[in-house]
Ligand SMILES: Nc1nc2c(ncn2[C@@H]2O[C@H](COP(=O)(O)OP(=O)(O)O)[C@@H](O)[C@H]2O)c(=O)[nH]1
């Protein structure tokens with residue numbers, strides 16, 4: 001690891017079964033772990049605290065986007081140079097973190113873990129909804145003119161990413177729930193950030209965001225794009 005201070009920001013909501021393992025594994029690869037919990041009604045926060053990581057806990061439940069934004073602010077205040085986000089439900093394997101850091105060090109602003117290995121043109125194994133949301137998010141973020149310039153992202157909704165703090169500071173993030181994934185993609189495009197996708201393997205979906213989350217995500221970006 002370089003001399004940069006690397007933080008992981010991990011949001012969680014009722015994840016007591018998985019969060020202990022996730023933060024313990026993540027700690028091996030970063031300087032600080034921040035677990036952000038808003039109103040879980042199980043023992044998630046206690047489990048995370050037992051692992052000796054920084055826990056931010058508040059009520060009521062505000063959503064993943066709000067939790068990430070809270071975590072970003074705290075990490076920046078504590079002197080982070082790099083922030084990695086990953087999920088606490090066990091879908092993301094922390095063992096990829098060194099790879100994210102290595103690529104970031106090659107001069108990128110953002111590294112995105114892509115579940116589709118960056119192969120946008122092959123139809124994803126997931127549902128059509130996922131493909132559609134990916135398409136809409138790219139369209140609204142990068143514009144159609146960039147489709148054939150290899151700018152569109154293969155996975156616009158990935159929760160596993162690494163950011164240089166200077167890049168994150170340029171972003172104007174406002175969303176509270178799952179729209180944050182699309183909004184981060186939008187801000188990566190708007191600020192013309194140097195982004196690299198790396199292939200990641202994730203654990204099979206346990207719960208999954210709903211179609212409604214997808215529609216909300218698209219609606220949010222549409223409003224943001226056209227300043228409605
Ligand atoms: N703090 C916080 N974390 C959340 C909230 N909603 C989801 N998360 C976390 O965000 C990650 C992704 O959420 P999940 O529902 O699994 O989304 P999916 O994997 O895209 O289906 C998980 O680690 C969740 O625990 C929330 O309201 N607050």
Ligand SMILES: [Mg+2]
Nearest residue numbers: 087089091208
């Ligand atoms: Mg999940």
